[in-house]
Amino acid sequence: MPLESSEKNGHCCCARDFWLGIAMLSVGLILAFSPTKATAQTAPAAPTAAQASPSSFQGSVAVGEASPQPLDLTLDDAIQRGLKNNLGVILSATQTAAARGQRLSQLQSLLPSVDASFKESESQVDLAAQGLRFPGFPTIVGPFGFTDIRAKLDWSLVNINSLRNYLASKHNFNAAQLTAQDARDLVVLTVGNAYLLVVADESRVSSVQAQVGTAKVSLDQAVNNHQAGTAPLLDELRARVDYQTLEQQLIVSQNALEKDRLALARTIGLPLAQKFNVIDKAPYTAFDRIDVDTTIKQAHANRKDLAAMMEQTRAAEEQRKAATADRYPTLKAQVDYGDIGVNIRHSHGTVNASATLSAPVFKEFALRGEAEQAQSQLDTQRAQMSDMNAQVDADVRDALLDIASAQRLVEVARSSVELANEALSEAQQRYSAGVSDNLAVSQAEQSVAQANDQYVSSLYRHNIAKLSLARALGASENYKSYLGGK
DSSP, X not given: OHHHHHHHHXXXXXXXXXXXXXXXXXXXXXXXXXXXXXOOOOOOOOOOSOXXXXXGGGOBOOOSOOOSSOEEEOHHHHHHHHHHHBHHHHHHHHHXXXXXXXXXXHHXXXXXXXXXXXXXXEEEEETGGGTOOOTTSOSEEEEXXXXXXXXXXXXXXXXXXXXXHHHHHHHHHHXXXXXXXXXXXXXXXXXXXXXXXXXXXXXXXXXXXXXXXXXXXXXXXXXXXXXXXXXXXXXXXXXXXXXXXXXXXXXXXXXXXXXXXXXXXXXXXXXXXXXXXXXXXXXXXXXXXXXXXHHHHHHHHHOHHHHHXXXXXXXXXXXXXXXXXXXXXXEEEEEEEEEEEXXXXXXXXXXXXXXXEEOOSSOHHHHHHHHHHHHHHHHHHHHHHHHHHHHHHHHHHHHHHHHHHHHHHHHHHHHHHHHHHHHHXXXXXXXXXXXXXXXXXXXXXXXXXXXXXXXXXXXXXXXXXXXXXXXXXXXXXXXXXXXXXX
């Protein structure tokens, strides 16, 4: 009896192994030779992070709390704060992180993917509920169960489309890094402009305050002369109108100064309630003449936005190649290995390996559409690249023209201020001596106000033009050498 039982068990084991082998072979053949559905490989999309628009550079992430003591703020301090807290820099960093994540996602499509699983099953079946009723056979089967520990490997051995998409994502990541570096140049220009605007506002306020003081002296003199009977009432009224007009200008100038202070604080991340004093007054320094062609070559070599555009063009070229590679066959390998049995101690290893070679047979319209879209993106990118090259040339030439023009304006405005002050002094002396009325004094005061305003504006324009040249050359972080005139 034991011998017969062992023989039956042996035959059962052999039969089970035989049918298990047939099942595995059938599944492998089906996977290997069945017409698998070719999935379209999409090109890497642009990063979905928030883009740093020009308006983003006017904002920031405020850091710290406002202190009661005013802060002494130099231009270098303001720029360093801006490079840390400006919203444009922060958004560019998040865009770079998104591009890095896209590159890693595309890389995974070229690497093997391994998934592991552990399954513990316990079952009990009611055969009668399933309609299985046999005389003398129990209606409840179980409980019974099994343990299954398994690992599955998927690997696209040959997939040209995925390779091209990964190369495109690398170029997009490089472009995002270069864009982040270019954002720093934009921050220097934005913060420098805001700082110099506050400096110009303070100079304008000081100039108008001095003019108000001069107008007050003229008003007092006109009042005294009228009371003494040596001057008509018209002189007093004219002096009073001039004085009040300058007071209005002072109010407007002070309001503009406070608003520009808030704008500067917004760009560098200062709390808006924080009071600060601008220390650097950015005096006038003549700019040395430089060779235009050499400067343009330097700009083409150093501009990060131009380099980023080149990387984006290379990415578009790879995406166009990826669209062509969608027609190529792909080879994919799958391996499933595990250990299954009643429990871990009574289990046996199983393995299933297959290789699938697939190629698109009838997807002509989809493939052509994908290729046309990729070609359109490439043509657009090449056109933008050509425009960017011309824009770099224009930025350099514009900055040099602005510097030359502003430099001449500063020299003329300085001379005008000196002449207007001399004319005012002469008119005041003539009025004090009773030689003429105060109409000449009023006109001279207006000339002084206009000359001072033109001088402040031209000095601001000259310094901004030098910062713009540093930006055009891709060397904004070396702004000190440009403001110094070198």
